[in-house]
Structures are given as structure tokens and as C-alpha cells.
Amino acid sequence: MAARMICIGKVIALWVVLVLVLCSDWVVPVAAFSADSSSPWAPARWRFVLDVGREAGTDMPKTWGTSGARLVLPVDVVVESESCPTRDEWVGGSGGGGLSVLRPLEEARFINERGEQRVRVKEGGWKIAFPPGNKKGHAATLQFWLDIETEATRNDVTLPAERIYFGANCWREPDLEQGKRAIAPLIYNYETAQRTIEEKLSHETGDRRLDGTDPIETMKAYKDMTELVVYRDEMLRRLKDASQYLPMKNADTNKELPQGHWPGSTDLLSIAPSEMFTKRKKLFGEDFLLLGKWEAVPIKVKENNNALQ
Known part of the structure; x- marks a missing residue:
């Protein structure tokens, strides 16, 4: 008799839990x-x-x-x-x-x-x-x-x-996830190239040869900058090509x-x-x-x- 009462008690407890779950206002995404x-x-x-x-x-x-x-x-x-x-x-x-x-x-x-x-x-x-x-x-x-x-x-x-x-x-x-890993180096290469150009053009830390005080050095600096821009544009082209089939963040929100x-x-x-x-x-x-x-x-x-x- 005691065993039967314990069994009935367990069943009642389970029903109580079920009713509480169904009546609650839980939100489950x-x-x-x-x-x-x-x-x-x-x-x-x-x-x-x-x-x-x-x-x-x-x-x-x-x-x-x-x-x-x-x-x-x-x-x-x-x-x-x-x-x-x-x-x-x-x-x-x-x-x-x-x-x-x-x-x-x-x-x-x-x-x-x-x-x-x-x-x-x-x-x-x-x-x-x-x-x-x-x-x-x-x-x-x-x-x-x-x-x-x-x-x-x-x-x-x-x-x-x-x-x-x-x-x-x-x-x-x-x-x-595989696509993100594939495009990550392309994003890195482009962003690094763009950052290098910005640093070279910075008034505070940029390439002082671009000031024009020495014509020969200035010409060399222009040549170096041209090479950097060409490289940056090539990295951008590769990134744009890859973005046709690899995932990137939302361009408007910069979110995944x-x-x-x-x-x-x-x-x-x-x-x-x-x-x-x-x-x-x-x-x-x-x-x-x-x-x-x-x-x-x-x-x-x-x-x-x-x-x-």
C-alpha cells in the first residue's frame, strides 16, 4: 500500500509540473x-x-x-x-x-x-x-x-x-563558417593595404618625402605611393570578386x-x-x-x- 501511494504521489507531482509549464508565460525563441x-x-x-x-x-x-x-x-x-x-x-x-x-x-x-x-x-x-x-x-x-x-x-x-x-x-x-574563414585573409589584406596608405598620407606620422622639400625624394615617394595604391586596388578587386560567393557582414550595419x-x-x-x-x-x-x-x-x-x- 505504501509503495502504491508513493507511485500515485509521483504521478500527481508530474501533472502539477506539466500544468505549471503550460500555464506559464515563458517565451522560447x-x-x-x-x-x-x-x-x-x-x-x-x-x-x-x-x-x-x-x-x-x-x-x-x-x-x-x-x-x-x-x-x-x-x-x-x-x-x-x-x-x-x-x-x-x-x-x-x-x-x-x-x-x-x-x-x-x-x-x-x-x-x-x-x-x-x-x-x-x-x-x-x-x-x-x-x-x-x-x-x-x-x-x-x-x-x-x-x-x-x-x-x-x-x-x-x-x-x-x-x-x-x-x-x-x-x-x-x-x-x-567555411566561407567566413575563406574570405578573412582577403579582408585583412585589403584593410592592411588601405591602412598603410592612410598612414603614409598622415600629416603627423606620414611619409615626409611627400612634403616636396627634396624633388628627387618626392618623386621616389610618389612612385612608392603609386605602388601602394595599385596593390590596394588589386586587393579590393579580389575582395569584391570573392564577395560574390563568400559571406561578408551587412554593408549597411556592419553586423554579421x-x-x-x-x-x-x-x-x-x-x-x-x-x-x-x-x-x-x-x-x-x-x-x-x-x-x-x-x-x-x-x-x-x-x-x-x-x-x-
Whole structure:
């Protein structure tokens, strides 16, 4: 009888603990769960921040976005592994199939001169393509589209009510770490070369031959500086080339790329900020019109399914 009472007591204690856990207001980020215990095909929540506006050094129409205004539109989505019924050849390649679905959670919102505005966004399709040769540390390519159903305008920039295309480099966690190690020496070489030039030109500690007091020494100094600049430019070229497929910090924030779950693997995914486009028909074929840039941030989730940033 005593043993039975002890057993019943343990069961009651376990139920009490379970009730306390379920009734508590604990907040558990997605990243807190072990990736090994979750399905690689589980859906994921992400926020895509669309930043519409003129981009320097691009072939945007000269009259578009000249005021410098930006239209920033956060779009929260659920990324799923479920097959997408819609086809699109830019995302899916020849035939446009083999895509997965991407569903907006709610209407997107932004502020313009008329106050808060709402934008309806329809589901799209996505696909990740591995790098050629599946090279370790090199970026895979994420491509997807979203259908904007409500035109959004702020000053002289507009997000049209049509299909918007997105493409970006992305890395699963193991490749991200390998890529960082591969690009680190290139960053070091460029930054060292740039720092050397700045030190040579410094009024306090720079190369005194550049003062011009001795014409012969000044000519030698100019020659040395030319060689340093040529070397610096070569290091910059190599770094830019490598950044086409190796990960770097966010250029706007100087922060590491955020990581989050994305269907297809239990390894976390990082997505580099990139550009977004829309299609325009031409006399022969189609062309892509640049609209601005975008970045992706994973959304953390409470146990009660509420989103956290």
C-alpha cells in the first residue's frame, strides 16, 4: 500500500509540473530548440524588409526616386516546404516548376504623407539552388517572388501592384563558417593595404618625402605611393570578386548576417541583403527593372505562437 501511494504521489507531482509549464508565460525563441529534434521540413517565419528607392551606381531611370525618398515595407511570411502550384521560369528555371510556397502572414504596413497605409501581398514561390560544383563555403542562390496586390507610394518612389522578384546569396551554417574563414585573409589584406596608405598620407606620422622639400625624394615617394595604391586596388578587386560567393557582414550595419531556420535542412540559414526587381516587357522579350534592396530577418516565436522581433 505504501509503495502504491508513493507511485500515485509521483504521478500527481508530474501533472502539477506539466500544468505549471503550460500555464506559464515563458517565451522560447525558435533558436532555443535543438535543431536535431526539429523536422528539416518544418515551416519557418521570416521578415522580408523591402526598401524601395534609388540605388546609386545603377541603371535606374534618371527621373525615378530623385528626391532620395525611401519606402520601407516589412513583409512577414511563413516559408513552407509544401509544393507551390504556380510556375515561374525565373525562379524555377525551364518549366518553372519544383518550387515551394511562401505565404504572407498579414497585410504589410508602411507610413507615407497620408499616414499608415496597408499593402496586400499574395503568396509566392521559392527555390534554393546549390552553387556550381557544390563548393564548400560558397553561396547557394535563393530566388522567390511575391505578388503585390496594392500599389504602395511614398513621395516619388512606388512599389507597383505586380509580381516582384527577389534573389540573394545564402549559406547554411556549416558553409557560412567555411566561407567566413575563406574570405578573412582577403579582408585583412585589403584593410592592411588601405591602412598603410592612410598612414603614409598622415600629416603627423606620414611619409615626409611627400612634403616636396627634396624633388628627387618626392618623386621616389610618389612612385612608392603609386605602388601602394595599385596593390590596394588589386586587393579590393579580389575582395569584391570573392564577395560574390563568400559571406561578408551587412554593408549597411556592419553586423554579421542573422541565422534562422529555413525548410530543407536542420542547419540554420543566413541570407545576404540583395536587390529586388520587377519585369518590364520590351519589343523583344522582357527586361528587369531594379526597385531597390531588401534583407531577410528570422522571426522568433513565443510558445503561444506570437511573433517576436
